Amino acid sequence: MPAWHAVDPKVVEALVTRRARLRESPLAKLTTRELDVLREMAQGRGGAGIAAHLALSESSVEKHVNAIFTKLGLSGEQAIHRRVAAVLAFLRDAGLRPPG
Numbered sequence: 001m002p003a004w005h006a007v008d009p010k011v012v013e014a015l016v017t018r019r020a021r022l023r024e025s026p027l028a029k030l031t032t033r034e035l036d037v038l039r040e041m042a043q044g045r046g047g048a049g050i051a052a053h054l055a056l057s058e059s060s061v062e063k064h065v066n067a068i069f070t071k072l073g074l075s076g077e078q079a080i081h082r083r084v085a086a087v088l089a090f091l092r093d094a095g096l097r098p099p100g
Contacts, residue, residue: 025093029071037064042087 030038033054040050047065051058065083068074072089074082 026072026089027093030068034064034068034071037061038068038086038090041065041083042090 027035027038036054037050040053045053047058047061050056051061054061056064068086069082072086074085
């Protein structure tokens with residue numbers, strides 16, 4: 001590799017691909033606070049736990065959770081657990097795959 005190549009072209013390609021994937025992701029619609037709430041959901045915290053950890057009221061957490069569901073297109077789903085679906089979307093976007 002020539003000395004002027006500071007970063008492997010494959011790494012650059014992976015970063016560009018990831019950035020494009022993130023722009024197209026439904027998670028790109030979420031605010032920073034909604035992403036914070038979703039991360040807490042992904043760690044298994046419920047409303048009260050999220051509120052305590054992020055120093056929010058439980059009603060604020062519920063508003064953020066509902067906004068997350070709406071932005072991820074999960075507002076009317078009855079056949080799936082919406083919190084689980086939101087966390088799975090978060091994991092897919094992060095490039096992680098849930099087990100089996």
